[in-house]
Structure formats: C-alpha cells, structure tokens
Amino acid sequence: MTTGALARVLRGSADHAEGRSATRTDAAEPCDLCGAPVPADHRHVFDVGRQEILCACRPCSLLFVKEEAGEGHYRLVPRRRVRLPPVDTKALGVPVGLAFFVRRPDTTVTAHYPSPAGATRWEADPRAWREAVARCPPLDTLAPDVEALLVNTARGLRHHWIVPVDDCFRMVALVRRHWRGMSGGDRVWPALERFFGELTEQR
Secondary structure, eight states: OEEEEEEEEHHHHHHHHHTOOSSOEEEEEEOOOOOOOTTTOOEEEEETTTEEEEEEEEEEHHSSSGGGGTTTTTEOOOOOBEEOOOOOOOGGGGGSSEEEEEOTSSEEEEEEETTTTTTEEOOOOOOHHHHHHHGGGOOOOOOOEEEEEEOOOOOOOOOOEEEEEHHHHHHHHHHHHOOOOTTTTTHHHHHHHHHHHHHHHHO
C-alpha cells in the first residue's frame, strides 16, 4: 500500500514536517472516488476489497458517514483519538517499542511496526489480544480496519492511543523519511516525539 492515496498521505506528512500549509488545495491531488481536487486535510475511506486507503473529497466522504452506505466495500476512516492508560504489549510479540494494531472484521488483529522500508506486519496472538482487551476494555471498541491501537514506549516514552489508521500511516512516513543508519540517527526520534506530542483527543 505505497501507491495512490497512501503515497499522498506520505507526501502530506512530509509537507507537515517541513511546515508547509496544511490547508492548501492542489489540483494534482485528486479524490480517488470522483477525481475532484482534495485539500491537504481531506478524509480517507478504506477499500475493504483492495485493503487500501483512498483519498476522498468532502462530498464523497459524506456518502460514507453511515456505515451501511458503502455496502461493505468502503468504510470512512473516523477521526476519533482516545488517550489510553498504559497497555502491556509484550505478549503481543512487539520486538520494538513503536507499533500499531488493527482489528479485522473476522476479529483477528494485525500488528505492525515501522521500519526504514515501511511497516512490518504479523498476526497478533489471539489469546494475548483478548487478555489486553480484558485489561483495557476501550480496545474492544476499535472499529475494524479503520482504527488502531498505537503504542510508543521507545526510549522511555509511554504513549498509548486509539487513533484513525491514517495517523499510523503518517507515523510510518515519518520513520521512512527520517531514519538513518542502523539505530535511526538523530532525526527520527525527535520527529516521533513531536508527532506523539501533537496528538490530541478527539471523540
């Protein structure tokens, strides 16, 4: 998922990191559903069949506010962000402190952690996930495919969030953009700290 809408998410993250306007409209950035120009702060929809995120202009995004409108094919990515108490993710097989977890409609959970080449993924242990939900009941409210548990415990940090899945792609973009050498260099960690510091709750 590194072409189309996701590529534009990556570019949008780079624009934000360099201080470019988050409200400009670029006619070269079309809605993936109708082709109309979209602003930088546009919504996304999830194409269930292709397992891709698509950019959506405002009129198209409004079509999918009601979940049944997409007839099971498209789902609007929500804007909800919820700060969580610490969630122990060691049993979920996370080899690093930075990862996100997406629940699928079949109740399986896919875990991802960012790397310089993109996001590495694996299926989380079902029993470990159930235990995590028992300790943190808000995890049971994750919308399949379009919301994620986002965790950053690297370098002593303690960030645990429910976020829209496109936030996770922006985080992956930061890692790809700033990582240097074997350990990440001196740019990626401050960029990640800014990213998590700018997350705000939105219900």
